[in-house]
Amino acid sequence: MKILRVISSMHPRNGGPCQGIRNATPYFDKAGITTEVVCMDDEATSYPLTDDFTIYKVGNGKTSYQYQPKLLKWLEEHIQKYDFVIVHGLWQYHNLAVYKAIKSAKKKKQYVPKIVIMPHGMLDPYFQKASERKWKALRNKLVWSLIEKKCISHADAIFYTCEEEMKLATTTFKNYNPKKVFNVGYGIQMPPENNVLFEEEFHKSCPTVKGKKYFLFLSRIHEKKGVDLLINSYNELSQKSLDFPDLVVAGPLESNYASEMVILASKNPKIHFSGMLSGKSKWGAFYNCQAYFLPSHQENFGIAIVEAMACKKPVLVTINVNIWREIHQGGGGWVVDLHRKDGFRNALLEILEQSDKDIMKKGLKAFETYQNKFDIDTCANKFIQTLENI
Template sequence: MKILRVISSMDPKQGGPCQGIRNAIPEIDKYGVENEVVCFDEPNSEYLGQDSFKIHALGASKTPWKYNEKLIPWLIDHFNQYDIIVVHALWLYHSYATIKALLLFRKQNGTPPKVFIMPHGMLDPYFQNAKERKLKALRNKIYWRLVENTVINEADGVLFTCEEELLLARTTFPNYKPKRQINVGYGIQQPPQRKIPMKEAFAHTVPKWNGKPFLLFLSRIHSKKGVNLLINAYLRLENELEMLPQLIIAGPNNHDYGREMQALAAASPNILFSGMLSGDAKWGAFYESEAFVLPSHQENFGIAVVEALACNTPVLISNKVNIWREIAKGNGGIVKDDTEKQTYDMLKEWLSFDSLKKSEMSSAAERVYQDYFTISQAVGQFINKVQNA
């Protein structure tokens, strides 16, 4: 079997879907399945040529829609080389172009390969309902009627990373009638084993860390992530309890919202902003923390959440993190609503646990990872379901 992935860019800075592709393909190779990618990157981009799979770079796109006139002709010329096409993400030219090419090929040449759309959370109702997204929501509503509902409904199926994403997608737009809705799962590679240099790298990066287990937020510092809920809940607890673990907020913070959150937290010497963590410092953060906290208003999968689970770190999350069902079922953490009161309750509940209870939940967190989110499980499920769709 040969699969073509269609995506706007493979630049690692884009994160999300392109990183998911890079995580999955080495595991897919073990099944004897060949993967290639077509994207709108310049062929001489420094981040290309380092992957084990072939990337067809068609050159830079134009306009905010990421238009590239080369994609439709390229797809029509190459469709016969592939068994399955997977389009990653929505709302940009590459998804429209793939379905347009599919319809043209079907009319001119007969049976094309199967085409699946993987929206990566982009059909979540949050993006239509959030107050700060009114103009973008209107744009999406119009674009859905003109273009995107055809993309979804003409494809052979829509692929979801978890059951919650699949269920939420049904509630967002009218005329949502995909031929198949398939939960293929998602996963991450096993993290590196815990080593002393990780702790040292983290301590070097966060010199005000007191060397004790702490609460960790590691994600983009964005209003969607509920950072303000976490800070306010922590400040309230600090006024009520004598001893609290430090709260370390890791993520790029040199922007307006990041500075706003630092100002909000300035009253507490126990809230530390580390900036973005990577490599040993990032893994040191996961391994040295006592719990990972993400009271997000919307999270399609939450790779950092799964990385925490894989490091035996319990997760304290909102029920807007779409993998909350699996975590709650496996007792790998605490799940509450995405409100300040519920975030406060979540932290207070965790802090009320004795060492035995925390240790039991730590072991359960790692089991949740092994039961649901390993890359081998996700890939095996993906191959089985797309082959039989």
């Protein structure tokens, strides 16, 4: 079996879907399945890691829609080589390009592979209801009626990463009529075993936290992630308790929002910005933190959440994270309803009152949840079996 994954970018700074591809590919290899990727990164783009599978880069797209006609041409020339084409994400040109390439192949009476679309949370109603997204919501509504609806309807299957995502996707737009839908799950590889080099590499990126207890936020520094909520609550509570652990905010710092967050935290010496972490420094941050925080307003899966759980760390998330039920049922963290007044602040206070022993126990429960729900081997096998039954 040969699979082509189509995605807008494979640069690690884009998080989620491209990391999911990197997590799963070695397990597909073991099953004798070849994975290749085509994306709209510039041909000269280099990633801060080495991939052991083929990635075709056709060039950057234009506008936020990432229009790149070279992608359609590439697909028309190569799509017959694959048994399955998996489209990662919506709202950008790569989904339409696959639809057009398949339509062209059918017209020419050529072989057509099976098409699977993975929305990765992009059909979540949050994106249409959030007050700060009014214009983007109108754009999405137009793009849905003209493009995405027919792409969804003509695909052979839609794959969701968890039950909550699958349920929410049915509520966002009218005329949602996929042929088949599946919850295939999502998983990560077991992290590398902890060692002192990880901690040393992390402290090179964040030397000001060396020797201190800290909580960790590691993700994109974006409005959706609730970073302002985290910093404001931290500014208030850390002033009231000298024993409150420090906070490390790890993520790319190049955006305007990230700059605003640095300013917001500038008077608090207990908040540290490390920049983007990867490889050894990332694992050093996870293994040495007390707990992981992601107070997101919308999160489809949250690979970093599960990475923290796999490192035996408890996690603080919101009910807007689609795997919150699994976390709550497993007892490996704290779940906050942001609609409740002071809900997040009170959760931080609850964590502060727990002993190191209690936090370690929650971390072990988080690890058990990872093993039971999010282990990549189990999830990859389920994914492959689902493909074979489409």
